[in-house]
Amino acid sequence: MEKITALLKLGIKYLYRYRKRYGFLLAALVFGFAVVTFITSAKDGMYDSVYYSAQSHYAGDIVAAGYDNQTSIGHLGQDEISTILDAVRESEIAPKYTVLRTLFGERGVVYFNGNAVMQKYVVGCDWEAETHLFSKMDFESPPESVIGDDGIILSQPVARQLGAVMGDSVILETDTRWGQKNTGIFIVRGIVRDSSIFGYYKVYISRLTLNRLSLFNDGDCSTIGFFFDTRSSVEKKRVRLQNVLTEKMQTGPLVYNRDEMTMELGVYWEGIKVFLYTMPVYLSEISDLLGAMNIVTYFLYGMMLLIILVSAAVTYRLILHERAREMGVMRSIGFYGGDLRLVLWIEVIALGVISLIAGFFAAWFLSRAASLLSFSWFPSFEIFLKKGKLAVLYLPRTVLFNVTLIFLVLVSAVVFPSFRASRKNLPALLSGEPL
Amino acid sequence: MKKKYFLCLIAFCLVSAGLWADPDHEILVKVDSLVSYFDTDFQAEYTIVQDKPGQSRSTTVAGVFRRDSKEQYVIVIMQPLVSKGQGYLKEGKTLWFYDPQSRRFNTTSSADRFQNTNARNSDFTRSTLAQDYKVVAGEDTVLGRFKCRLLTLEATTTDVTYPKMKVWISEDNLLRKTEDYSLSGQLLRTSAIPDYYNIGGRFVPRQILFVETLKGAVINGTFVNEKTQLTINKPSFGKVADSVFSKTFLETVNQ
Numbered sequence: 001m002e003k004i005t006a007l008l009k010l011g012i013k014y015l016y017r018y019r020k021r022y023g024f025l026l027a028a029l030v031f032g033f034a035v036v037t038f039i040t041s042a043k044d045g046m047y048d049s050v051y052y053s054a055q056s057h058y059a060g061d062i063v064a065a066g067y068d069n070q071t072s073i074g075h076l077g078q079d080e081i082s083t084i085l086d087a088v089r090e091s092e093i094a095p096k097y098t099v100l101r102t103l104f105g106e107r108g109v110v111y112f113n114g115n116a117v118m119q120k121y122v123v124g125c126d127w128e129a130e131t132h133l134f135s136k137m138d139f140e141s142p143p144e145s146v147i148g149d150d151g152i153i154l155s156q157p158v159a160r161q162l163g164a165v166m167g168d169s170v171i172l173e174t175d176t177r178w179g180q181k182n183t184g185i186f187i188v189r190g191i192v193r194d195s196s197i198f199g200y201y202k203v204y205i206s207r208l209t210l211n212r213l214s215l216f217n218d219g220d221c222s223t224i225g226f227f228f229d230t231r232s233s234v235e236k237k238r239v240r241l242q243n244v245l246t247e248k249m250q251t252g253p254l255v256y257n258r259d260e261m262t263m264e265l266g267v268y269w270e271g272i273k274v275f276l277y278t279m280p281v282y283l284s285e286i287s288d289l290l291g292a293m294n295i296v297t298y299f300l301y302g303m304m305l306l307i308i309l310v311s312a313a314v315t316y317r318l319i320l321h322e323r324a325r326e327m328g329v330m331r332s333i334g335f336y337g338g339d340l341r342l343v344l345w346i347e348v349i350a351l352g353v354i355s356l357i358a359g360f361f362a363a364w365f366l367s368r369a370a371s372l373l374s375f376s377w378f379p380s381f382e383i384f385l386k387k388g389k390l391a392v393l394y395l396p397r398t399v400l401f402n403v404t405l406i407f408l409v410l411v412s413a414v415v416f417p418s419f420r421a422s423r424k425n426l427p428a429l430l431s432g433e434p435l
Numbered sequence: 436m437k438k439k440y441f442l443c444l445i446a447f448c449l450v451s452a453g454l455w456a457d458p459d460h461e462i463l464v465k466v467d468s469l470v471s472y473f474d475t476d477f478q479a480e481y482t483i484v485q486d487k488p489g490q491s492r493s494t495t496v497a498g499v500f501r502r503d504s505k506e507q508y509v510i511v512i513m514q515p516l517v518s519k520g521q522g523y524l525k526e527g528k529t530l531w532f533y534d535p536q537s538r539r540f541n542t543t544s545s546a547d548r549f550q551n552t553n554a555r556n557s558d559f560t561r562s563t564l565a566q567d568y569k570v571v572a573g574e575d576t577v578l579g580r581f582k583c584r585l586l587t588l589e590a591t592t593t594d595v596t597y598p599k600m601k602v603w604i605s606e607d608n609l610l611r612k613t614e615d616y617s618l619s620g621q622l623l624r625t626s627a628i629p630d631y632y633n634i635g636g637r638f639v640p641r642q643i644l645f646v647e648t649l650k651g652a653v654i655n656g657t658f659v660n661e662k663t664q665l666t667i668n669k670p671s672f673g674k675v676a677d678s679v680f681s682k683t684f685l686e687t688v689n690q
Contacts, residue, residue: 114651
């Protein structure tokens with residue numbers, strides 16, 4: 001142990017002594033690791049933001065969506081709702097929250113003072129059951145404690161276009177389930193800051209009211225969402241629920257991306273069919289986009305690592321060449337070849353650790369700087385932002401992968417030269433023969 | 436003896452039916468018959484001027500071809516240039532919209548706005564008031580220079596855009612004004628038809644004015660509603676080629 005401590009100290013001292021030689025390598029490592037850590041953590045943060053937005057928008061990690069082929073709209077009656085909730089109990093997936101929503105899409109219009117704004121989503125929700133979602137939202141005007149069946153929550157862009165503020169009375173036009181015009185008068189009881197593609201043209205009203213506007217029964221809904229504590233086992237839970245549900249009612253097959261989803265919805269069926277979706281299904285196109293970004297990032301990282309590998313190999317050979325006599329002296333005073341190798345490796349490992357720490361801090365500063373930037377000029381980029389800012393996420397798996405790559409490069413750059421240096425015979429070393 | 440009873444029963448039924456026949460519903464039937472052309476095709480040029488308060492006016496010119504006997508119509512947009520070549524084809528309950536830029540047909544709804552104006556796609560089809568609505572109230576009234584029967588209607592089918600309506604029908608059984616309501620009773624749109632062409636006993640509106648109740652802007656302190664005026668020019672009756680009522684026609688009409 002004493003010997004190892006001594007070798008460790010020696011390695012660090014050598015690293016300090018040859019700091020000018022190692023300087024360029026250190027800079028390259030810090031730069032490479034900082035850039036890659038920043039990009040990959042930003043990418044993970046962006047996906048996390050999208051996932052959160054989608055989870056909030058679709059209301060669940062797993063969403064049971066019912067489609068009525070007769071009216072081509074999302075609808076679950078009391079029987080279907082009971083069956084799904086029974087299946088959830090039976091499959092023991094134990095959701096943390098269960099949320100029922102009625103959805104009306106694309107043809108809702110909000111009128112105020114002669115202004116009309118067409119909505120992409122009209123969401124009917126149970127205010128109390130969705131407290132956990134509303135509490136996470138960023139409100140321009142905090143919602144009133146009791147929103148009620150005559151209250152409406154507008155998105156900030158919609159409120160601005162309408163010129164409506166809290167307490168104003170607006171008219172919401174929707175269609176009944178059969179396509180006839182229906183309207184309701186609502187009081188603005190909250191304005192939420194959400195200018196993402198999910199939330200730009202979106203209003204929330206009570207599920208009961210939307211059911212009545214749509215001519216559904218009071219307890220009906222369009223989707224049932226299930227929230228879980230962790231995302232890791234969501235897919236397994238979906239499969240378990242699907243297996244139980246298939247025996248009880250008409251279900252669609254499990255799909256894994258948007259294309260499959262569209263294809264399955266195009267198939268003819270009679271009555272109500274239930275599909276189980278997870279967020280990666282809804283977000284498959286965004287995942288593809290972020291996946292492409294990941295590929296580009298790692299391609300750039302690969303290029304950087306290649307440069308680092310070459311520069312590390314050249315620098316290291318140069319350092320070893322300069323230190324050949326010194327190593328010869330060390331061998332003559334009793335150092336074994338293995339000890340020498342250990343000193344050399346400690347130098348490089350210490351170099352790697354320092355550059356990783358420095359690189360991580362540089363990435364952190366980059367992400368802080370990026371969070372101060374406005375991305376409003378970038379159309380639809382809001383979906384990737386958390387509360388309007390670019391948020392990074394340091395996933396252990398991603399960071400570990402990046403660290404491993406750095407060490408692999410370093411090790412492959414130094415392992416062979418260090419072996420050759422440590423195995424060279426003493427006269428050759430002392431005579432300064434090339435390694 | 437049995438025969439006597441049977442004849443009495445039939446006579447009773449006929450008298451009852453006559454007594455119970457709703458004269459207001461009969462008016463609706465007449466309204467529909469005057470502006471429906473089952474024995475011939477119809478074509479005309481429609482000029483649609485939309486007036487959004489505080490904004491410039493937009494004008495759309497379209498060629499309209501109707502074949503009521505088969506529940507068909509075709510509309511071809513001729514102006515503005517940016518929409519030229521767009522078209523609609525209605526076959527029964529299916530309404531197709533053709534976009535020449537993408538060269539694709541998409542289904543659209545009769546309830547949708549026509550070219551983002553205050554007219555709806557359903558405004559171009561034949562009148563089916565008697566078929567789609569029941570009269571829940573009727574009263575005599577005066578509308579400008581017309582003595583009218585004001586009827587309050589409720590939809591009997593789910594196929595219509597507006598589940599409630601009020602219609603003003605002049606003594607010559609022509610529709611002069613309508614108010615379109617949502618299911619909850621909110622007035623959404625008012626339309627007026629002051630004048631008709633009379634072409635061989637068939638009636639065609641000269642102009643239809645649509646006033647959107649909920650859309651508009653405050654100009655000089657007064658709320659001004661968004662309006663769309665539809666003017667029908669060059670109406671004619673006569674056989675329209677079968678090929679006009681097809682997707683191919685829309686695809687090739689501007690080539």
